Amino acid sequence: MSASRRSLLPSRSPIRPSLHFPLASIEEAELFVNYVFELRGDGESASCAIAVHRGWAIATDDKKAISFIKREASQIQIVSTLVSSSSFR
Template structure:
């Protein structure tokens, strides 16, 4: 996983999937850039992630731990231009998290991580110079960097499928990798 930018901004769907994997902190540590979420995503996703933690009977929310330890940084708008771009994107995307992610990434020249096909198409049109990563790209990177066993990887992908309710779309470049591991 080669990231050309200093930072990668995770959209809510990726945060949820990485948390569902059971290995959020390790996956973030394997990413060769500073990992960021927007304040919009942090504020809105805490409730969804708390539900996930409760359903899995976990004592600690890994999302909160990642923020507390500094592995995951929270970025808020720091200019009127970022806020204006956010409002414009929100009117088109109809999703505040994706809009905030793209607005901040675009103005700061940071990479983006999302699994939403509509958002990916939008980002490619609005900010074609930015790299876009997916949950699977980050999971595959983690598995390669840390030499994760197939059993652990399969378990993580099944957890993402079950708890994150994620299945890669038909045209996803890592679909065959996903399918082979889940067999």
């Protein structure tokens, strides 16, 4: 496995976990930083930034992330196993 490929794999350290994911651009990285401020978590922030920047759907069950995406990027499709009360109307 090449060194560049290894750097994209998540760290397995239980002491100091680190986030490794490929960002497409500076703009995507800026979205990530802004979303971390709002969502307080690296994983959902990265997923949201990638989905918004690339125009992809997002799969999440995080209620805060779902609310954030609906508010900030309503054009993004959200896939979730959570059932809202509005689904039954």
